[in-house]
Amino acid sequence: MPPRAEQAPAPGTRLGSHYDQCFGCGPQHPQGLRLDAVAGEGLTVDAEFTVEAHHQGGPGLAHGGILTAAMDEALGTLNWLLHTPAVTGRLETDFVRPVPVDTVLHIRARVTGMHGRKIYSAAEGRIGGPDGPLAIRAQALFIQVKLEHFTTHGRPEDIKKAMDDRDLFERARAFEVNP
Numbered sequence: 587m588p589p590r591a592e593q594a595p596a597p598g599t600r601l602g603s604h605y606d607q608c609f610g611c612g613p614q615h616p617q618g619l620r621l622d623a624v625a626g627e628g629l630t631v632d633a634e635f636t637v638e639a640h641h642q643g644g645p646g647l648a649h650g651g652i653l654t655a656a657m658d659e660a661l662g663t664l665n666w667l668l669h670t671p672a673v674t675g676r677l678e679t680d681f682v683r684p685v686p687v688d689t690v691l692h693i694r695a696r697v698t699g700m701h702g703r704k705i706y707s708a709a710e711g712r713i714g715g716p717d718g719p720l721a722i723r724a725q726a727l728f729i730q731v732k733l734e735h736f737t738t739h740g741r742p743e744d745i746k747k748a749m750d751d752r753d754l755f756e757r758a759r760a761f762e763v764n765p
């Protein structure tokens with residue numbers, strides 16, 4: 587297991603968005619999931635995602651891909667606790683129970699191990715409360731990357747806009763100078 591980074595936000599801290607246009611957590615994204623995540627003890631995060639009408643797959647039910655995106659985002663927020671940028675390499679999801687529209691999905695994510703640049707993690711999504719019935723389970727492999735991963739591959743106008751955003755730039759730089 588890797589250590590909790592010295593710079594990791596204290597347990598109970600709301601993690602906020604890593605990028606305001608992110609589909610998973612960005613407050614400016616018009617159709618995004620707006621996942622709300624809070625740092626837990628050790629290498630854990632608690633997050634909530636509310637299923638809305640535009641997230642439907644079957645009538646009145648969340649689309650599986652949307653639920654997977656919420657799990658991906660919750661697992662991605664573990665980056666804050668390790669204080670390193672990492673991207674999803676592999677993500678496996680078990681859909682255990684259907685999740686109706688208007689439901690709050692309570693997600694608990696945790697790091698389960700690390701080997702070189704590979705970060706292993708897992709999460710459970712419950713409905714009806716944080717300790718309610720299990721609806722979705724996920725296991726992931728994230729790979730640590732340098733900030734150049736984003737600046738090299740991202741669409742240039744979006745990278746420029748992100749770099750012009752002082753808050754985001756400072757957050758990204760903090761990752762870079764304190765790996």
Ligand SMILES: CCCCCCCC/C=C\CCCCCCCC(=O)SCCNC(=O)CCNC(=O)[C@H](O)C(C)(C)COP(=O)(O)OP(=O)(O)OC[C@H]1O[C@@H](n2cnc3c(N)ncnc32)[C@H](O)[C@@H]1OP(=O)(O)O
Binds near residue numbers: 610674
């Ligand atoms: C100034 C502006 C900047 C703004 C930035 C703001 C800060 C941002 C901070 C935080 C952002 C967090 C964002 C979270 C968002 C939610 C999470 C997502 O949805 S992320 C999107 C989806 N994922 C991808 O798009 C990855 C696409 N894939 C790749 O880019 C590459 O394949 C990558 C980086 C994952 C790996 O490529 P390689 O060349 O670096 O490394 P190799 O050698 O291939 O892999 C390293 C190890 O990992 C294993 N590995 C890689 N992929 C695997 C896989 N699919 N399954 C199993 N093992 C795998 C390999 O076997 C290798 O293992 P061995 O070290 O040899 O033991």
